Amino acid sequence: MNPFAHIKNLLYPNPKVKSLDGLNGLERADAIFHNLVAEKKVPGMAVTILDKGEEMLQKGYGFTNTEKRTKADPKQTVFRIASISKCITGLALGKMVEDGIVNLDASFYTYVPYYPKKKYDFTLRQLAGHTAGIRGYRGKEFALNQELSIKDSILVFKNDPLLFEPGKGYLYNSFDFVLLSLAMQEASGISFQQYVKEHILIPLGLKNTFSPVEINVGSSGVENKTKFYTKKALCFAEAVSVNNAYKLAGGGYLSTCEDISLFGQSVLEQKLLNNKTYGQLLTSQIINGEPTYYGLGFQVSTDEKSRKFVGHVGSSVGAYTNLFVYPEQEKVIAILINCTDPKVQPVLDEAIDCVLKT
Numbered sequence: 001m002n003p004f005a006h007i008k009n010l011l012y013p014n015p016k017v018k019s020l021d022g023l024n025g026l027e028r029a030d031a032i033f034h035n036l037v038a039e040k041k042v043p044g045m046a047v048t049i050l051d052k053g054e055e056m057l058q059k060g061y062g063f064t065n066t067e068k069r070t071k072a073d074p075k076q077t078v079f080r081i082a083s084i085s086k087c088i089t090g091l092a093l094g095k096m097v098e099d100g101i102v103n104l105d106a107s108f109y110t111y112v113p114y115y116p117k118k119k120y121d122f123t124l125r126q127l128a129g130h131t132a133g134i135r136g137y138r139g140k141e142f143a144l145n146q147e148l149s150i151k152d153s154i155l156v157f158k159n160d161p162l163l164f165e166p167g168k169g170y171l172y173n174s175f176d177f178v179l180l181s182l183a184m185q186e187a188s189g190i191s192f193q194q195y196v197k198e199h200i201l202i203p204l205g206l207k208n209t210f211s212p213v214e215i216n217v218g219s220s221g222v223e224n225k226t227k228f229y230t231k232k233a234l235c236f237a238e239a240v241s242v243n244n245a246y247k248l249a250g251g252g253y254l255s256t257c258e259d260i261s262l263f264g265q266s267v268l269e270q271k272l273l274n275n276k277t278y279g280q281l282l283t284s285q286i287i288n289g290e291p292t293y294y295g296l297g298f299q300v301s302t303d304e305k306s307r308k309f310v311g312h313v314g315s316s317v318g319a320y321t322n323l324f325v326y327p328e329q330e331k332v333i334a335i336l337i338n339c340t341d342p343k344v345q346p347v348l349d350e351a352i353d354c355v356l357k358t
Helices: 005-011 025-038 082-098 124-128 150-156 175-188 192-201 212-216 245-252 257-268 275-281 345-356
Strands: 044-051 054-065 229-231 236-238 299-302 308-316 319-326 331-337
Touching: 025 044, 025 054, 025 345, 044 257, 054 257, 082 124, 082 175, 082 192, 082 245, 082 257, 082 275, 082 308, 082 319, 124 175, 150 175, 150 245, 175 192, 175 245, 192 245, 212 245, 257 308, 257 319, 257 331, 319 345, 331 345
Parallel strands: none
Antiparallel strands: 044 054, 044 331, 229 236, 299 308, 308 319, 319 331
């Protein structure tokens, strides 16, 4: 963004803030989402909400390009989905298990024998559930902008010791999923990206879900890709450039809100995989007798009103995302925002609560 962009943006009339007085349910939720843009808390966002597979709300708010005032579109705009990528990886892992390609409780070294040996062994299940002891990001590693393959990227952390004995602790991180995707592509004999496309994206009809590599080489999603922003004091500035290809499994995919809602609906209906496999993916790991509230690629928890959900919150450079699947209410909620963590989760939670009361 040029240095005068925030001045230029101030000259454009922003949407007016809507009063919430007297509003309830979906109408109130819609106004809350609208006000996030009107109050300049987010540059743009898309929301899709399904009730028993039927569309309750599908709407774009704000802008994919704040200078050109290009409007967000839930069907067309391609956002980074951040850690919702882990849910896609979870399904791919489940598919490999069903097809006998990998074993969840096999040693990681069965598939990647060249990885430096650690004090303890660890399994694919432990990687997928964040209980393997692998470290998280240090410094600005979350914003790496290098052309690294999945295999090459392990140079960043492969020589570091485990932080705890696998199975004895929990630490959420994306390097777990770098290793998981490496094991998956070594076991399958094809790239992780190709396996996911052939066995998850195409079967589920997710035509607007892409890897960063596909976006960069001219896929159909390029023209609809949002710009990515970071919130500043007076404006939204363009986010730093990053290359998320190496961490595709943990936070690299890009998609439309409509596609993410379809993905969520497939989880609700337990399409593609068998019930036993979904049971493993959507059951919290237990560490030292306590739940981690994380299954295999999926958050498994309850909200403030004790309603059970599975899905994921995602946060990455230029993106903040929610995917919540509520089995008992049979609702799927997908929210994609084109800004590095704008600190609006409590507001999103309020809107979601309105939807669930409908």
